[in-house]
């Protein structure tokens with residue numbers, strides 16, 4: 001079990017060093033130790049990762065950073081950790097002001113700074129450590145960008161004290177096939193050297209590190225690969241993807257297509273906007289396994305817990321209620337237009353049957369604005385996500401100006417119950433079985449049936465085989481989920497008639513929740 005050290009924050013300016021010369025003399029050895037460790041890691045890595053580590057090592061060894069910090073210790077009587085922190089801040093400002101490629105290095109200098117500060121304080125550096133053996137990772141919480149970089153070969157499981165089951169951290173862990181349990185109260189206070197983690201049941205127990213644990217392989221559910229109820233009503237069973245690996249896993253699991261391609265997951269670590277050609281290649285690679293099949297590409301859903309550095313958004317007091325998703329495109333339509341151009345190109349390259357949809361749409365006017373732009377870019381089918389209660393209430397008007405809708409139950413629950421999806425303490429409210437949420441889904445299902453247009457679900461709710469029947473009974477015509485859930489949901493639908501799905505929906509609307 002490996003604990004992820006927390007960010008150290010800004011070191012204090014006091015106490016003043018008793019011997020400033022001696023305090024200043026600690027800086028160069030600490031910076032050199034950090035540089036040497038980064039070089040060791042670079043030697044074990046290859047390709048781009050090795051280059052990045054070597055560049056970071058060179059920054060740590062840069063005498064200019066240490067010289068300025070030494071000056072601050074002596075001139076301003078600062079403790080060494082604070083001096084290196086302030087020295088790095090000066091460098092970061094100059095890099096940011098230089099713009100372009102240099103501005104992209106600001107995150108690197110901050111990383112170097114945190115490592116040298118940790119070295120001077122004699123504590124573990126913050127962030128996900130390099131794992132030397134397969135381990136369970138334990139953290140207060142983990143950013144989606146850090147989670148995306150985890151290697152399922154070495155991370156046996158992830159356990160966090162905070163976070164909710166529909167947070168992007170949990171979604172990414174699921175996509176990587178890493179068992180994860182979030183919102184474990186008291187986790188960080190737990191005195192244990194090893195943990196037993198069951199991602200299916202959500203249990204975490206202290207374990208004896210000496211005794212080996214066997215896990216039983218799960219048997220795949222029997223499903224013929226065509227989503228239908230037992231009496232022949234079609235409910236397409238689709239995959240949620242954010243990378244080439246996800247797309248392959250979804251195709252291997254028998255997905256009939258992709259119901260949600262989270263394009264922002266391709267760019268979580270990018271510090272510059274990818275060019276149209278780069279985007280086109282990245283999208284085409286994800287679409288490739290689905291040639292001739294339906295794929296819904298979602299335009300960038302940046303903001304809130306998925307900040308994209310190249311968009312340089314202003315800080316907001318409530319980011320989940322701020323400028324995220326399609327709202328970014330209202331100010332910066334050029335970013336959306338470049339993405340639509342790249343998607344149109346990827347359609348030609350991949351041969352997939354592509355539709356686009358926009359995230360975080362609140363009104364029919366916003367939906368119409370997006371659909372017009374998508375069609376102008378040459379994309380035949382344009383829809384929007386229903387993930388704000390206002391959009392569910394306006395489903396009829398939205399369907400009048402779009403070709404389809406897809407319900408994002410993760411955000412729809414968060415905004416319906418006013419319960420942050422990243423917060424373990426309110427996770428019980430973010431439960432898609434809640435009747436109030438299902439009533440909004442019924443509005444959407446009825447509107448879609450009357451309009452004769454498709455309505456899908458692509459939030460985590462679709463991955464629950466029992467709830468999948470309820471969603472079908474509420475009028476949803478497709479369900480999209482992570483690869484691991486596809487067969488079980490397909491098999492579950494095939495066991496019920498549409499009338500049974502409708503009975504299950506009525507029961508769930510009344511608050512009846514079946515036991516699995």
Ligand SMILES: C=C(OP(=O)(O)O)C(=O)O
Nearest residue numbers: 387408409410411458459
């Ligand atoms: C599918 C959804 O989008 P995301 O999880 O990416 O916010 C959702 O909100 O349910």
Ligand SMILES: [Mg+2]
Nearest residue numbers: 387408410411
């Ligand atoms: Mg969402």
